[in-house]
Amino acid sequence: MEVTGLSAPTVTVFISSSLNSFRSEKRYSRSLTIAEFKCKLELVVGSPASCMELELYGADDKFYSKLDQEDALLGSYPVDDGCRIHVIDHSGARLGEYEDVSKVEKYQISQEAYDQRQDSVRSFLKRSKLGRYNEEERAQQEAEATQRLNEEKTQASAISVGSRCEVRAPGQPPRRGTVMYVGLTDFKRGYWIGVRYDEPLGKNDGSVNGKRYFECQAKYGAFVKPSVVTVGDFPEEDYGLDEM
Structure with missing residues:
Protein backbone atom coordinates (compact mmCIF):
# COMPACT_ATOMS: atom_id res chain seq x y z
CA MET A 1 0.00 0.00 0.00
CA GLU A 2 1.29 3.44 -0.89
CA VAL A 3 2.32 5.60 2.06
CA THR A 4 0.98 9.14 1.73
CA GLY A 5 0.94 12.26 3.87
CA LEU A 6 -2.34 13.56 5.31
CA SER A 7 -3.01 17.18 6.19
CA ALA A 8 -5.29 16.81 9.23
CA PRO A 9 -3.21 17.64 12.35
CA THR A 10 -4.75 14.95 14.57
CA VAL A 11 -6.35 11.55 14.15
CA THR A 12 -8.68 9.52 16.37
CA VAL A 13 -7.87 5.82 16.47
CA PHE A 14 -8.66 2.72 18.51
CA ILE A 15 -5.82 1.13 20.45
CA SER A 16 -5.82 -2.61 21.10
CA SER A 17 -3.14 -4.78 22.64
CA SER A 18 -2.04 -8.36 23.03
CA LEU A 19 -1.92 -7.69 26.79
CA ASN A 20 -5.60 -6.92 27.36
CA SER A 21 -9.04 -7.57 25.94
CA PHE A 22 -10.37 -4.02 25.62
CA ARG A 23 -9.95 -1.18 23.15
CA SER A 24 -9.32 2.48 23.89
CA GLU A 25 -10.31 5.38 21.67
CA LYS A 26 -7.57 8.02 21.60
CA ARG A 27 -6.63 11.14 19.65
CA TYR A 28 -3.01 11.72 18.60
CA SER A 29 -1.05 14.26 16.61
CA ARG A 30 0.05 13.08 13.18
CA SER A 31 3.36 14.89 13.74
CA LEU A 32 4.50 12.33 16.33
CA THR A 33 7.28 10.02 15.30
CA ILE A 34 6.58 6.33 15.76
CA ALA A 35 9.14 6.30 18.59
CA GLU A 36 7.30 9.15 20.35
CA PHE A 37 3.97 7.48 19.64
CA LYS A 38 5.13 4.27 21.33
CA CYS A 39 6.09 6.22 24.45
CA LYS A 40 2.56 7.60 24.67
CA LEU A 41 1.14 4.10 24.20
CA GLU A 42 2.99 2.90 27.30
CA LEU A 43 0.36 4.59 29.48
CA VAL A 44 -2.45 3.02 27.47
CA VAL A 45 -1.42 -0.63 27.16
CA GLY A 46 1.24 -1.01 29.88
CA SER A 47 3.89 -2.39 27.57
CA PRO A 48 7.41 -0.86 27.40
CA ALA A 49 7.98 1.13 24.21
CA SER A 50 11.08 -0.91 23.42
CA CYS A 51 9.00 -4.11 23.44
CA MET A 52 6.21 -2.90 21.13
CA GLU A 53 5.40 -3.99 17.61
CA LEU A 54 2.67 -1.89 15.98
CA GLU A 55 0.18 -2.98 13.35
CA LEU A 56 -2.26 -0.71 11.53
CA TYR A 57 -5.79 -1.87 10.67
CA GLY A 58 -8.48 0.02 8.77
CA ALA A 59 -11.92 0.94 10.06
CA ASP A 60 -13.13 -2.34 8.52
CA ASP A 61 -10.47 -4.18 10.58
CA LYS A 62 -8.47 -4.99 7.44
CA PHE A 63 -4.71 -5.13 7.96
CA TYR A 64 -2.89 -2.19 6.34
CA SER A 65 0.74 -2.27 7.40
CA LYS A 66 3.23 -2.38 10.23
CA LEU A 67 4.36 0.88 11.84
CA ASP A 68 7.99 -0.15 12.00
CA GLN A 69 9.95 2.98 11.06
CA GLU A 70 10.88 4.58 14.39
CA ASP A 71 11.77 7.98 12.90
CA ALA A 72 8.79 8.14 10.53
CA LEU A 73 5.84 10.38 11.35
CA LEU A 74 2.55 8.82 12.34
CA GLY A 75 0.92 10.93 9.63
CA SER A 76 3.16 9.42 6.97
CA TYR A 77 1.20 6.18 7.29
CA PRO A 78 -2.38 5.78 5.99
CA VAL A 79 -3.82 6.38 9.46
CA ASP A 80 -7.33 7.85 9.42
CA ASP A 81 -10.13 8.37 11.94
CA GLY A 82 -11.61 5.03 12.98
CA CYS A 83 -8.50 3.00 12.23
CA ARG A 84 -7.14 0.57 14.82
CA ILE A 85 -3.54 0.32 15.94
CA HIS A 86 -2.73 -3.01 17.54
CA VAL A 87 0.18 -3.25 19.97
CA ILE A 88 1.96 -6.60 20.10
CA ASP A 89 3.96 -6.94 23.31
CA HIS A 90 7.29 -8.78 23.29
CA SER A 91 8.17 -8.21 26.96
CA GLY A 92 6.95 -11.63 28.05
CA ALA A 93 3.92 -10.33 29.94
CA ARG A 94 0.75 -12.43 29.84
CA LEU A 95 -2.71 -11.52 28.54
CA GLY A 96 -4.73 -9.80 31.27
CA GLU A 97 -1.74 -9.35 33.56
CA TYR A 98 -2.34 -5.60 33.82
CA GLU A 99 -6.12 -5.97 34.23
CA ASP A 100 -6.10 -7.91 37.53
CA VAL A 101 -5.84 -5.15 40.15
CA SER A 102 -5.84 -7.74 42.95
CA LYS A 103 -2.20 -8.41 42.10
CA VAL A 104 -1.26 -4.76 42.55
CA GLU A 105 0.52 -4.06 45.83
CA LYS A 106 -1.56 -1.62 47.86
CA ALA A 156 -48.01 7.26 66.90
CA SER A 157 -49.45 6.64 70.37
CA ALA A 158 -52.72 8.20 69.22
CA ILE A 159 -53.05 5.70 66.35
CA SER A 160 -54.32 2.18 67.02
CA VAL A 161 -53.98 -0.96 64.94
CA GLY A 162 -57.30 -1.76 63.25
CA SER A 163 -58.38 1.88 62.95
CA ARG A 164 -59.69 3.22 59.68
CA CYS A 165 -57.53 6.03 58.38
CA GLU A 166 -56.80 8.47 55.61
CA VAL A 167 -53.25 9.14 54.44
CA ARG A 168 -52.41 12.58 53.08
CA ALA A 169 -48.79 12.54 51.97
CA PRO A 170 -47.34 15.67 50.31
CA GLY A 171 -47.77 15.64 46.54
CA GLN A 172 -50.11 12.63 46.57
CA PRO A 173 -53.90 12.27 46.55
CA PRO A 174 -55.63 11.12 49.77
CA ARG A 175 -55.64 7.37 50.28
CA ARG A 176 -57.86 5.40 52.63
CA GLY A 177 -57.11 2.18 54.40
CA THR A 178 -56.73 0.33 57.67
CA VAL A 179 -53.91 0.73 60.19
CA MET A 180 -52.06 -2.59 60.44
CA TYR A 181 -48.85 -1.66 62.26
CA VAL A 182 -47.62 1.06 64.63
CA GLY A 183 -44.07 1.29 65.92
CA LEU A 184 -40.37 1.18 65.14
CA THR A 185 -38.96 -0.71 62.15
CA ASP A 186 -35.65 -2.20 61.06
CA PHE A 187 -35.60 -0.54 57.65
CA LYS A 188 -35.45 3.08 58.85
CA ARG A 189 -35.20 5.10 62.03
CA GLY A 190 -38.28 6.51 63.70
CA TYR A 191 -41.91 5.52 64.18
CA TRP A 192 -43.88 4.25 61.21
CA ILE A 193 -47.50 3.45 60.50
CA GLY A 194 -48.17 0.38 58.38
CA VAL A 195 -51.33 0.84 56.30
CA ARG A 196 -53.29 -1.63 54.20
CA TYR A 197 -54.90 0.50 51.51
CA ASP A 198 -58.37 -0.23 50.17
CA GLU A 199 -56.96 -0.34 46.64
CA PRO A 200 -53.54 -1.35 45.22
CA LEU A 201 -51.98 2.06 45.78
CA GLY A 202 -49.12 0.91 48.01
CA LYS A 203 -45.56 -0.33 47.54
CA ASN A 204 -45.40 -3.69 49.32
CA ASP A 205 -47.29 -6.58 50.93
CA GLY A 206 -46.59 -5.57 54.52
CA SER A 207 -42.95 -6.68 54.45
CA VAL A 208 -39.74 -4.72 53.85
CA ASN A 209 -36.29 -6.18 53.24
CA GLY A 210 -37.53 -9.67 54.04
CA LYS A 211 -39.13 -8.80 57.40
CA ARG A 212 -42.92 -8.98 57.69
CA TYR A 213 -44.75 -6.39 59.77
CA PHE A 214 -48.32 -7.21 58.71
CA GLU A 215 -50.25 -9.23 56.13
CA CYS A 216 -51.83 -7.86 52.97
CA GLN A 217 -51.85 -8.35 49.22
CA ALA A 218 -48.99 -7.09 47.08
CA LYS A 219 -49.17 -3.35 46.31
CA TYR A 220 -51.75 -2.81 49.05
CA GLY A 221 -49.25 -2.13 51.84
CA ALA A 222 -47.31 1.01 52.71
CA PHE A 223 -45.38 2.57 55.59
CA VAL A 224 -45.92 6.25 56.28
CA LYS A 225 -45.06 8.72 59.02
CA PRO A 226 -47.62 9.32 61.79
CA SER A 227 -47.88 13.00 60.81
CA VAL A 228 -49.65 12.16 57.53
CA VAL A 229 -52.16 9.71 59.04
CA THR A 230 -55.61 10.74 60.27
CA VAL A 231 -57.76 8.12 61.98
CA GLY A 232 -61.55 8.33 61.95
CA ASP A 233 -64.70 7.22 60.19
CA PHE A 234 -63.36 6.71 56.69
CA PRO A 235 -65.50 4.18 54.80
CA GLU A 236 -63.99 2.36 51.86
CA GLU A 237 -64.08 4.20 48.55
CA ASP A 238 -64.28 2.53 45.15
CA TYR A 239 -61.50 3.98 43.00
CA GLY A 240 -62.51 1.81 40.05
CA LEU A 241 -59.02 0.32 39.77
CA ASP A 242 -60.38 -3.21 39.36
CA GLU A 243 -61.98 -2.15 36.08
CA MET A 244 -58.77 -0.85 34.55
Missing part, protein backbone atom coordinates in the same frame (compact mmCIF):
# COMPACT_ATOMS: atom_id res chain seq x y z
CA TYR A 107 -0.37 0.88 50.42
CA GLN A 108 -1.97 0.30 53.82
CA ILE A 109 -1.76 2.29 57.03
CA SER A 110 -3.12 1.54 60.49
CA GLN A 111 -5.77 3.73 62.10
CA GLU A 112 -3.30 4.68 64.84
CA ALA A 113 -0.65 5.79 62.35
CA TYR A 114 -3.24 7.67 60.29
CA ASP A 115 -4.40 9.55 63.40
CA GLN A 116 -0.82 10.77 63.94
CA ARG A 117 -0.50 12.30 60.47
CA GLN A 118 -0.91 16.06 60.27
CA ASP A 119 -1.44 16.21 56.50
CA SER A 120 -4.52 13.96 56.35
CA VAL A 121 -8.16 14.85 55.72
CA ARG A 122 -9.02 13.58 59.20
CA SER A 123 -6.47 15.92 60.77
CA PHE A 124 -7.86 18.86 58.78
CA LEU A 125 -11.42 18.08 59.89
CA LYS A 126 -10.31 17.86 63.50
CA ARG A 127 -8.42 21.17 63.39
CA SER A 128 -11.33 22.89 61.63
CA LYS A 129 -13.96 21.21 63.82
CA LEU A 130 -15.92 20.09 60.78
CA GLY A 131 -18.29 17.19 60.22
CA ARG A 132 -18.35 14.63 63.00
CA TYR A 133 -15.53 16.46 64.78
CA ASN A 134 -17.76 19.46 65.46
CA GLU A 135 -19.01 18.40 68.90
CA GLU A 136 -21.39 21.34 69.26
CA GLU A 137 -23.00 20.70 65.89
CA ARG A 138 -23.23 16.96 66.54
CA ALA A 139 -24.85 17.56 69.91
CA GLN A 140 -27.40 19.87 68.29
CA GLN A 141 -28.15 17.33 65.55
CA GLU A 142 -28.61 14.55 68.11
CA ALA A 143 -30.92 16.76 70.19
CA GLU A 144 -33.02 17.59 67.12
CA ALA A 145 -33.20 13.91 66.15
CA THR A 146 -34.30 12.98 69.68
CA GLN A 147 -36.96 15.69 69.61
CA ARG A 148 -38.31 14.45 66.26
CA LEU A 149 -38.38 10.89 67.59
CA ASN A 150 -40.34 11.95 70.68
CA GLU A 151 -42.81 13.90 68.53
CA GLU A 152 -43.32 10.86 66.28
CA LYS A 153 -43.80 8.64 69.33
CA THR A 154 -46.51 10.97 70.66
CA GLN A 155 -48.26 11.04 67.29
Whole structure:
Protein backbone atom coordinates (compact mmCIF):
# COMPACT_ATOMS: atom_id res chain seq x y z
CA MET A 1 0.00 0.00 0.00
CA GLU A 2 1.29 3.44 -0.89
CA VAL A 3 2.32 5.60 2.06
CA THR A 4 0.98 9.14 1.73
CA GLY A 5 0.94 12.26 3.87
CA LEU A 6 -2.34 13.56 5.31
CA SER A 7 -3.01 17.18 6.19
CA ALA A 8 -5.29 16.81 9.23
CA PRO A 9 -3.21 17.64 12.35
CA THR A 10 -4.75 14.95 14.57
CA VAL A 11 -6.35 11.55 14.15
CA THR A 12 -8.68 9.52 16.37
CA VAL A 13 -7.87 5.82 16.47
CA PHE A 14 -8.66 2.72 18.51
CA ILE A 15 -5.82 1.13 20.45
CA SER A 16 -5.82 -2.61 21.10
CA SER A 17 -3.14 -4.78 22.64
CA SER A 18 -2.04 -8.36 23.03
CA LEU A 19 -1.92 -7.69 26.79
CA ASN A 20 -5.60 -6.92 27.36
CA SER A 21 -9.04 -7.57 25.94
CA PHE A 22 -10.37 -4.02 25.62
CA ARG A 23 -9.95 -1.18 23.15
CA SER A 24 -9.32 2.48 23.89
CA GLU A 25 -10.31 5.38 21.67
CA LYS A 26 -7.57 8.02 21.60
CA ARG A 27 -6.63 11.14 19.65
CA TYR A 28 -3.01 11.72 18.60
CA SER A 29 -1.05 14.26 16.61
CA ARG A 30 0.05 13.08 13.18
CA SER A 31 3.36 14.89 13.74
CA LEU A 32 4.50 12.33 16.33
CA THR A 33 7.28 10.02 15.30
CA ILE A 34 6.58 6.33 15.76
CA ALA A 35 9.14 6.30 18.59
CA GLU A 36 7.30 9.15 20.35
CA PHE A 37 3.97 7.48 19.64
CA LYS A 38 5.13 4.27 21.33
CA CYS A 39 6.09 6.22 24.45
CA LYS A 40 2.56 7.60 24.67
CA LEU A 41 1.14 4.10 24.20
CA GLU A 42 2.99 2.90 27.30
CA LEU A 43 0.36 4.59 29.48
CA VAL A 44 -2.45 3.02 27.47
CA VAL A 45 -1.42 -0.63 27.16
CA GLY A 46 1.24 -1.01 29.88
CA SER A 47 3.89 -2.39 27.57
CA PRO A 48 7.41 -0.86 27.40
CA ALA A 49 7.98 1.13 24.21
CA SER A 50 11.08 -0.91 23.42
CA CYS A 51 9.00 -4.11 23.44
CA MET A 52 6.21 -2.90 21.13
CA GLU A 53 5.40 -3.99 17.61
CA LEU A 54 2.67 -1.89 15.98
CA GLU A 55 0.18 -2.98 13.35
CA LEU A 56 -2.26 -0.71 11.53
CA TYR A 57 -5.79 -1.87 10.67
CA GLY A 58 -8.48 0.02 8.77
CA ALA A 59 -11.92 0.94 10.06
CA ASP A 60 -13.13 -2.34 8.52
CA ASP A 61 -10.47 -4.18 10.58
CA LYS A 62 -8.47 -4.99 7.44
CA PHE A 63 -4.71 -5.13 7.96
CA TYR A 64 -2.89 -2.19 6.34
CA SER A 65 0.74 -2.27 7.40
CA LYS A 66 3.23 -2.38 10.23
CA LEU A 67 4.36 0.88 11.84
CA ASP A 68 7.99 -0.15 12.00
CA GLN A 69 9.95 2.98 11.06
CA GLU A 70 10.88 4.58 14.39
CA ASP A 71 11.77 7.98 12.90
CA ALA A 72 8.79 8.14 10.53
CA LEU A 73 5.84 10.38 11.35
CA LEU A 74 2.55 8.82 12.34
CA GLY A 75 0.92 10.93 9.63
CA SER A 76 3.16 9.42 6.97
CA TYR A 77 1.20 6.18 7.29
CA PRO A 78 -2.38 5.78 5.99
CA VAL A 79 -3.82 6.38 9.46
CA ASP A 80 -7.33 7.85 9.42
CA ASP A 81 -10.13 8.37 11.94
CA GLY A 82 -11.61 5.03 12.98
CA CYS A 83 -8.50 3.00 12.23
CA ARG A 84 -7.14 0.57 14.82
CA ILE A 85 -3.54 0.32 15.94
CA HIS A 86 -2.73 -3.01 17.54
CA VAL A 87 0.18 -3.25 19.97
CA ILE A 88 1.96 -6.60 20.10
CA ASP A 89 3.96 -6.94 23.31
CA HIS A 90 7.29 -8.78 23.29
CA SER A 91 8.17 -8.21 26.96
CA GLY A 92 6.95 -11.63 28.05
CA ALA A 93 3.92 -10.33 29.94
CA ARG A 94 0.75 -12.43 29.84
CA LEU A 95 -2.71 -11.52 28.54
CA GLY A 96 -4.73 -9.80 31.27
CA GLU A 97 -1.74 -9.35 33.56
CA TYR A 98 -2.34 -5.60 33.82
CA GLU A 99 -6.12 -5.97 34.23
CA ASP A 100 -6.10 -7.91 37.53
CA VAL A 101 -5.84 -5.15 40.15
CA SER A 102 -5.84 -7.74 42.95
CA LYS A 103 -2.20 -8.41 42.10
CA VAL A 104 -1.26 -4.76 42.55
CA GLU A 105 0.52 -4.06 45.83
CA LYS A 106 -1.56 -1.62 47.86
CA TYR A 107 -0.37 0.88 50.42
CA GLN A 108 -1.97 0.30 53.82
CA ILE A 109 -1.76 2.29 57.03
CA SER A 110 -3.12 1.54 60.49
CA GLN A 111 -5.77 3.73 62.10
CA GLU A 112 -3.30 4.68 64.84
CA ALA A 113 -0.65 5.79 62.35
CA TYR A 114 -3.24 7.67 60.29
CA ASP A 115 -4.40 9.55 63.40
CA GLN A 116 -0.82 10.77 63.94
CA ARG A 117 -0.50 12.30 60.47
CA GLN A 118 -0.91 16.06 60.27
CA ASP A 119 -1.44 16.21 56.50
CA SER A 120 -4.52 13.96 56.35
CA VAL A 121 -8.16 14.85 55.72
CA ARG A 122 -9.02 13.58 59.20
CA SER A 123 -6.47 15.92 60.77
CA PHE A 124 -7.86 18.86 58.78
CA LEU A 125 -11.42 18.08 59.89
CA LYS A 126 -10.31 17.86 63.50
CA ARG A 127 -8.42 21.17 63.39
CA SER A 128 -11.33 22.89 61.63
CA LYS A 129 -13.96 21.21 63.82
CA LEU A 130 -15.92 20.09 60.78
CA GLY A 131 -18.29 17.19 60.22
CA ARG A 132 -18.35 14.63 63.00
CA TYR A 133 -15.53 16.46 64.78
CA ASN A 134 -17.76 19.46 65.46
CA GLU A 135 -19.01 18.40 68.90
CA GLU A 136 -21.39 21.34 69.26
CA GLU A 137 -23.00 20.70 65.89
CA ARG A 138 -23.23 16.96 66.54
CA ALA A 139 -24.85 17.56 69.91
CA GLN A 140 -27.40 19.87 68.29
CA GLN A 141 -28.15 17.33 65.55
CA GLU A 142 -28.61 14.55 68.11
CA ALA A 143 -30.92 16.76 70.19
CA GLU A 144 -33.02 17.59 67.12
CA ALA A 145 -33.20 13.91 66.15
CA THR A 146 -34.30 12.98 69.68
CA GLN A 147 -36.96 15.69 69.61
CA ARG A 148 -38.31 14.45 66.26
CA LEU A 149 -38.38 10.89 67.59
CA ASN A 150 -40.34 11.95 70.68
CA GLU A 151 -42.81 13.90 68.53
CA GLU A 152 -43.32 10.86 66.28
CA LYS A 153 -43.80 8.64 69.33
CA THR A 154 -46.51 10.97 70.66
CA GLN A 155 -48.26 11.04 67.29
CA ALA A 156 -48.01 7.26 66.90
CA SER A 157 -49.45 6.64 70.37
CA ALA A 158 -52.72 8.20 69.22
CA ILE A 159 -53.05 5.70 66.35
CA SER A 160 -54.32 2.18 67.02
CA VAL A 161 -53.98 -0.96 64.94
CA GLY A 162 -57.30 -1.76 63.25
CA SER A 163 -58.38 1.88 62.95
CA ARG A 164 -59.69 3.22 59.68
CA CYS A 165 -57.53 6.03 58.38
CA GLU A 166 -56.80 8.47 55.61
CA VAL A 167 -53.25 9.14 54.44
CA ARG A 168 -52.41 12.58 53.08
CA ALA A 169 -48.79 12.54 51.97
CA PRO A 170 -47.34 15.67 50.31
CA GLY A 171 -47.77 15.64 46.54
CA GLN A 172 -50.11 12.63 46.57
CA PRO A 173 -53.90 12.27 46.55
CA PRO A 174 -55.63 11.12 49.77
CA ARG A 175 -55.64 7.37 50.28
CA ARG A 176 -57.86 5.40 52.63
CA GLY A 177 -57.11 2.18 54.40
CA THR A 178 -56.73 0.33 57.67
CA VAL A 179 -53.91 0.73 60.19
CA MET A 180 -52.06 -2.59 60.44
CA TYR A 181 -48.85 -1.66 62.26
CA VAL A 182 -47.62 1.06 64.63
CA GLY A 183 -44.07 1.29 65.92
CA LEU A 184 -40.37 1.18 65.14
CA THR A 185 -38.96 -0.71 62.15
CA ASP A 186 -35.65 -2.20 61.06
CA PHE A 187 -35.60 -0.54 57.65
CA LYS A 188 -35.45 3.08 58.85
CA ARG A 189 -35.20 5.10 62.03
CA GLY A 190 -38.28 6.51 63.70
CA TYR A 191 -41.91 5.52 64.18
CA TRP A 192 -43.88 4.25 61.21
CA ILE A 193 -47.50 3.45 60.50
CA GLY A 194 -48.17 0.38 58.38
CA VAL A 195 -51.33 0.84 56.30
CA ARG A 196 -53.29 -1.63 54.20
CA TYR A 197 -54.90 0.50 51.51
CA ASP A 198 -58.37 -0.23 50.17
CA GLU A 199 -56.96 -0.34 46.64
CA PRO A 200 -53.54 -1.35 45.22
CA LEU A 201 -51.98 2.06 45.78
CA GLY A 202 -49.12 0.91 48.01
CA LYS A 203 -45.56 -0.33 47.54
CA ASN A 204 -45.40 -3.69 49.32
CA ASP A 205 -47.29 -6.58 50.93
CA GLY A 206 -46.59 -5.57 54.52
CA SER A 207 -42.95 -6.68 54.45
CA VAL A 208 -39.74 -4.72 53.85
CA ASN A 209 -36.29 -6.18 53.24
CA GLY A 210 -37.53 -9.67 54.04
CA LYS A 211 -39.13 -8.80 57.40
CA ARG A 212 -42.92 -8.98 57.69
CA TYR A 213 -44.75 -6.39 59.77
CA PHE A 214 -48.32 -7.21 58.71
CA GLU A 215 -50.25 -9.23 56.13
CA CYS A 216 -51.83 -7.86 52.97
CA GLN A 217 -51.85 -8.35 49.22
CA ALA A 218 -48.99 -7.09 47.08
CA LYS A 219 -49.17 -3.35 46.31
CA TYR A 220 -51.75 -2.81 49.05
CA GLY A 221 -49.25 -2.13 51.84
CA ALA A 222 -47.31 1.01 52.71
CA PHE A 223 -45.38 2.57 55.59
CA VAL A 224 -45.92 6.25 56.28
CA LYS A 225 -45.06 8.72 59.02
CA PRO A 226 -47.62 9.32 61.79
CA SER A 227 -47.88 13.00 60.81
CA VAL A 228 -49.65 12.16 57.53
CA VAL A 229 -52.16 9.71 59.04
CA THR A 230 -55.61 10.74 60.27
CA VAL A 231 -57.76 8.12 61.98
CA GLY A 232 -61.55 8.33 61.95
CA ASP A 233 -64.70 7.22 60.19
CA PHE A 234 -63.36 6.71 56.69
CA PRO A 235 -65.50 4.18 54.80
CA GLU A 236 -63.99 2.36 51.86
CA GLU A 237 -64.08 4.20 48.55
CA ASP A 238 -64.28 2.53 45.15
CA TYR A 239 -61.50 3.98 43.00
CA GLY A 240 -62.51 1.81 40.05
CA LEU A 241 -59.02 0.32 39.77
CA ASP A 242 -60.38 -3.21 39.36
CA GLU A 243 -61.98 -2.15 36.08
CA MET A 244 -58.77 -0.85 34.55
